[in-house]
Amino acid sequence: MLLPLLASSGCLYLDGLNHQPSISIADGITSTNRGGMLTIHPIVNDREDGPKGVTVTYRMTLAGSTTPLDPRCDYDATAFGNDLSVRFFRAGIYEVTAIADDTEHGQAEASVMVTITDAPPVFADMSMIQQTSTPDACGYNPAGEFLTLSLAGSVSDADMTPAGCPTSESLSYTWRVTDWPGGAKPVLTAFDGTSCAPPTADSGKMLVVPKQDAQVCLKTDPLVVGSSGMYRVVLDVFDGKTTASTPPGAVEVHADEPPCITGVSPVAGSYVVDRTQLQLFDVEGAQDDRDHFVDGSIGFVWSVRRDSDATWTQVANWRIPSFQLDPSSFGVGEIVHVRVEAIDRSCTDPATCANVACDPSVAVCMVASCVTYPLKCAKWKTWDLELR
Amino acid sequence: MREVEDMGPRAALAIAVAVALAGCDGNANSNGGGDMGIYPTTDLAAVHCAVITIVATDGMGNATTSVPATLDASVNVVGVSGAHWSVQHDGDPAVALQPDSTGTRVQYTAELPGSWTFAVSFDHGPCPGTSFVNLTNAQAMQVDYRFRVLPPESTSIPLKDFKVTVSGGANKMQDLHLVAGNDTPGTLEVAGAPAPGEVRFISDDHGPDAVAFANATTGLFTAVLGDGTYRPLLIPTATAPAIPRAPHLGMSQDSSALRNAVFDIPGGVAVSGSVVDNTAAAIGGARVVMRTGDLPSGPGTSDGTGAFTLYAEPATYTMSFGATDWPEGSVDGVVVPAGGTSASVAYTIARVPVGGSVTGDSVSGARVTITSHDAIANVADVTIGGGAPVHAGGRVARVLFTHADGSLPPLQLPAGAYDVIVEPPGPSMNGLTAFSLMVTAPGPTTWTLPLAPPVSLAVTVTGPGGAAVKNARLTAIETVGLGAAPNCTTDLNGKCTLTVDKGAPLSLLVEPSGLDKISGTRLSVPAGGGALSVPLGPGIQVTGVVLSPSNTPVAGVRVEALCWSCGSPTPLATALSDANGVYRIYLPDPGLGGLDGGVTD
Numbered sequence: 006m007l008l009p010l011l012a013s014s015g016c017l018y019l020d021g022l023n024h025q026p027s028i029s030i031a032d033g034i035t036s037t038n039r040g041g042m043l044t045i046h047p048i049v050n051d052r053e054d055g056p057k058g059v060t061v062t063y064r065m066t067l068a069g070s071t072t073p074l075d076p077r078c079d080y081d082a083t084a085f086g087n088d089l090s091v092r093f094f095r096a097g098i099y100e101v102t103a104i105a106d107d108t109e110h111g112q113a114e115a116s117v118m119v120t121i122t123d124a125p126p127v128f129a130d131m132s133m134i135q136q137t138s139t140p141d142a143c144g145y146n147p148a149g150e151f152l153t154l155s156l157a158g159s160v161s162d163a164d165m166t167p168a169g170c171p172t173s174e175s176l177s178y179t180w181r182v183t184d185w186p187g188g189a190k191p192v193l194t195a196f197d198g199t200s201c202a203p204p205t206a207d208s209g210k211m212l213v214v215p216k217q218d219a220q221v222c223l224k225t226d227p228l229v230v231g232s233s234g235m236y237r238v239v240l241d242v243f244d245g246k247t248t249a250s251t252p253p254g255a256v257e258v259h260a261d262e263p264p265c266i267t268g269v270s271p272v273a274g275s276y277v278v279d280r281t282q283l284q285l286f287d288v289e290g291a292q293d294d295r296d297h298f299v300d301g302s303i304g305f306v307w308s309v310r311r312d313s314d315a316t317w318t319q320v321a322n323w324r325i326p327s328f329q330l331d332p333s334s335f336g337v338g339e340i341v342h343v344r345v346e347a348i349d350r351s352c353t354d355p356a357t358c359a360n361v362a363c364d365p366s367v368a369v370c371m372v373a374s375c376v377t378y379p380l381k382c383a384k385w386k387t388w389d390l391e392l393r
Numbered sequence: 394m395r396e397v398e399d400m401g402p403r404a405a406l407a408i409a410v411a412v413a414l415a416g417c418d419g420n421a422n423s424n425g426g427g428d429m430g431i432y433p434t435t436d437l438a439a440v441h442c443a444v445i446t447i448v449a450t451d452g453m454g455n456a457t458t459s460v461p462a463t464l465d466a467s468v469n470v471v472g473v474s475g476a477h478w479s480v481q482h483d484g485d486p487a488v489a490l491q492p493d494s495t496g497t498r499v500q501y502t503a504e505l506p507g508s509w510t511f512a513v514s515f516d517h518g519p520c521p522g523t524s525f526v527n528l529t530n531a532q533a534m535q536v537d538y539r540f541r542v543l544p545p546e547s548t549s550i551p552l553k554d555f556k557v558t559v560s561g562g563a564n565k566m567q568d569l570h571l572v573a574g575n576d577t578p579g580t581l582e583v584a585g586a587p588a589p590g591e592v593r594f595i596s597d598d599h600g601p602d603a604v605a606f607a608n609a610t611t612g613l614f615t616a617v618l619g620d621g622t623y624r625p626l627l628i629p630t631a632t633a634p635a636i637p638r639a640p641h642l643g644m645s646q647d648s649s650a651l652r653n654a655v656f657d658i659p660g661g662v663a664v665s666g667s668v669v670d671n672t673a674a675a676i677g678g679a680r681v682v683m684r685t686g687d688l689p690s691g692p693g694t695s696d697g698t699g700a701f702t703l704y705a706e707p708a709t710y711t712m713s714f715g716a717t718d719w720p721e722g723s724v725d726g727v728v729v730p731a732g733g734t735s736a737s738v739a740y741t742i743a744r745v746p747v748g749g750s751v752t753g754d755s756v757s758g759a760r761v762t763i764t765s766h767d768a769i770a771n772v773a774d775v776t777i778g779g780g781a782p783v784h785a786g787g788r789v790a791r792v793l794f795t796h797a798d799g800s801l802p803p804l805q806l807p808a809g810a811y812d813v814i815v816e817p818p819g820p821s822m823n824g825l826t827a828f829s830l831m832v833t834a835p836g837p838t839t840w841t842l843p844l845a846p847p848v849s850l851a852v853t854v855t856g857p858g859g860a861a862v863k864n865a866r867l868t869a870i871e872t873v874g875l876g877a878a879p880n881c882t883t884d885l886n887g888k889c890t891l892t893v894d895k896g897a898p899l900s901l902l903v904e905p906s907g908l909d910k911i912s913g914t915r916l917s918v919p920a921g922g923g924a925l926s927v928p929l930g931p932g933i934q935v936t937g938v939v940l941s942p943s944n945t946p947v948a949g950v951r952v953e954a955l956c957w958s959c960g961s962p963t964p965l966a967t968a969l970s971d972a973n974g975v976y977r978i979y980l981p982d983p984g985l986g987g988l989d990g991g992v993t994d
Binding site for chain 1: 971
């Protein structure tokens with residue numbers, strides 16, 4: 006029936022042939038960390054409709070998996086025209102397929118493989134371990150004492166997981182002592198904002214803290230060798246897969262300096278005194294790198310010796326900076342020596358201290374000290390009294 | 394008094410006055426207790442007399458004992474009439490007072506300190522009565538203190554004394570301005586030759602001495618003097634027995650006149666003699682010295698023949714002598730003339746061998762101090778010049794150390810009573826132990842000296858009103874042997890416990906925190922420990938800034954408050970200037986009476 010119709014009209018009219026649209030995705034950034042934004046920008050065209058007549062839809066699959074992706078926890082995509090901004094929240098290799106449709110339902114596809122990785126924790130530029138405790142009067146850190154440390158700077162992880170999704174990731178913070186002076190057994194303890202927790206049996210060279218800006222306490226040990234030593238400490242941050250660490254923070258510690266007597270009254274020397282009069286001696290001032298004259302943490306040992314005595318007699322339980330001597334119990338004309346020696350926390354009894362500062366026969370014992378200028382001071386002073 | 398104190402100060406004062414002054418007709422008891430009160434009939438009035446209660450209050454209504462004060466006098470009776478009140482100040486004429494409508498109460502404002510006596514009589518009522526109250530003038534009561542400021546030696550600023558007068562009830566501001574002092578160089582010579590020695594400039598007003606030491610080869614020295622006058626005391630080092638090196642006490646001079654002085658002293662004259670025992674045997678190593686006031690002689694030590702020579706300036710001295718194993722003795726009025734003199738000492742006292750040992754722990758090297766309990770009337774005969782021998786009194790004063798087994802070294806002592814102090818070397822479970830022991834002739838005597846452990850002294854410190862004083866520093870200074878100075882700080886309940894040696898009397902220094910505004914104290918505590926309560930009174934705060942000669946605050950300077958008039962070297966209170974140079978010292982309030990700035994200490 007059609008053929009006679011065609012024959013009678015003399016012409017055969019047919020619709021034009023619809024061409025498929027074209028689509029391509031130029032190479033660009035095809036990898037990022039979890040939560041990193043990628044933009045897919047396809048180049049489309051259509052012979053009949055031109056580029057504007059082509060619409061693009063997307064399909065995303067996880068390579069090697071047939072499980073459909075969860076558009077909330079696995080990715081988040083937003084289209085702008087034919088472009089697509091997409092963030093993937095799970096590590097893996099994804100295939101993003103762009104599907105071009107023209108007005109005549111002609112279709113074409115282009116794919117790109119996108120690699121999503123776990124980003125490691127990253128410290129901000131210039132981040133480092135800083136000491137928050139105050140050095141002693143010499144600007145030194147005292148060996149054998151607590152030091153407090155914190156992170157100067159910050160650390161972050163670029164990975165992102167939408168709230169409520171199962172792959173949520175958290176960072177853990179671990180302080181670690183990496184180096185210490187020979188013979189030392191340093192431990193890290195928590196800092197409660199005002200003081201350091203005392204070490205326990207569980208204390209060690211590592212300490213986990215809840216947040217990156219938490220201060221920690223490093224309990225150092227007295228030096229076994231030398232007058233200074235170095236501790237090194239790092240902060241490790243772990244995101245569940247990768248650990249990032251600060252550069253080691255170096256903390257130099259110094260041995261306790263001996264306390265110094267800066268003044269006595271009367272001036273140390275040889276005196277002829279009335280043996281019927283009580284003799285009073287005062288320390289007017291003393292300095293130390295860690296202890297103080299004002300609060301009594303610098304103490305004093307007073308000793309007495311007659312010329313005829315072989316050794317000094319330490320006055321028991323007399324640690325205050327003033328001393329009184331009743332010469333009347335000594336003989337007529339005797340020569341009696343009175344000595345005062347400063348003591349601090351590291352040596353409360355000179356008789357048992359490891360290092361003897363001077364020979365006992367020395368009237369004024371000068372020792373090196375960082376706390377006074379010119380870096381020498383009197384560990385002890387002596388008065389000589391002739392009782393006339 | 395505890396019950397009275399518990400009733401509060403106002404009631405306490407009223408009752409105290411009433412009890413002390415109760416009644417007339419010499420029958421104080423008849424008006425006390427339940428008899429006080431109602432007089433309904435003339436018959437009772439005939440046998441009961443008016444008891445006047447006086448309450449003294451200050452402008453704030455608080456009980457007071459000082460002027461100005463409102464005196465409220467009353468009698469606790471009813472139904473009286475025809476009241477006649479008067480008040481009398483010390484010996485002044487009595488002043489009539491108008492009572493209130495009941496006739497039982499009058500008020501008077503007392504401006505003057507002294508005794509205020511109220512009298513009352515009634516036309517109808519109890520028989521007349523009188524009472525009085527004593528009022529002080531707290532503001533007018535003053536005490537002088539010597540504030541001694543001891544800058545650290547490193548500052549090269551000399552210590553300085555300040556006279557500080559505190560008045561009753563009033564805090565005081567007083568900056569303490571140090572002065573640089575005047576460098577006073579000089580030279581010490583003996584007979585024209587440079588001499589080493591001690592150069593002491595003695596302040597004429599109880600101020601601190603200035604001391605310098607003359608160089609061994611040049612005799613040069615530099616002392617730092619303040620303003621005022623000083624007496625130079627020159628004590629050349631006795632380098633050799635044969636070289637005259639007697640000390641010299643110069644005249645008082647203004648400090649400016651002492652600058653660049655050459656002190657060429659003559660070296661004294663010889664005093665030669667011998668020391669022998671009671672068998673006329675020579676005693677070698679005996680020491681002989683003389684002193685008159687601040688001026689000592691040179692030293693004298695006997696040789697193997699008992700002979701000695703010392704040098705002294707011509708003067709009249711007290712001569713002292715002693716030797717190992719012999720008592721010390723002394724004689725007054727020893728005249729050394731310009732040409733020198735001789736002095737011979739012949740011991741006359743017999744001795745008894747004494748042995749013994751210290752028992753307990755730490756017996757090796759224990760320090761044993763032996764002193765005569767009583768003075769010995771005659772230990773030796775001393776002959777000066779060509780005079781007759783005089784008896785020299787004396788005593789034993791020995792210090793020795795025990796052997797490794799605790800035994801005493803060989804010892805001879807005159808018969809008599811002795812105080813023995815044993816101090817074990819530390820650390821020890823035991824402490825200083827005191828003994829009263831006898832040596833009896835002919836001996837030998839053996840002493841057993843068991844060491845005793847320390848004891849506790851529990852101290853409670855309270856402030857005004859009985860409140861506990863926390864953070865008060867207590868220092869117990871033991872005053873026998875070499876002593877000890879244990880210390881502690883009171884807790885929140887005002888308590889702390891000292892561990893003290895059993896045999897040692899104490900001088901207990903109580904220093905409350907400056908924040909408490911109460912005064913410290915120093916008190917004597919007998920040996921033996923136990924419990925002790927220390928009530929502290931309100932303190933007058935003396936504060937200010939310690940200033941350097943360049944007028945800048947000086948930190949870390951020790952400030953001592955000493956008695957002004959007595960010259961006692963024992964501080965009553967101490968302070969240390971803070972970082973801003975500020976010091977604070979709390980002293981007893983003179984307005985509370987009974988204070989003398991430590992004169993009695």
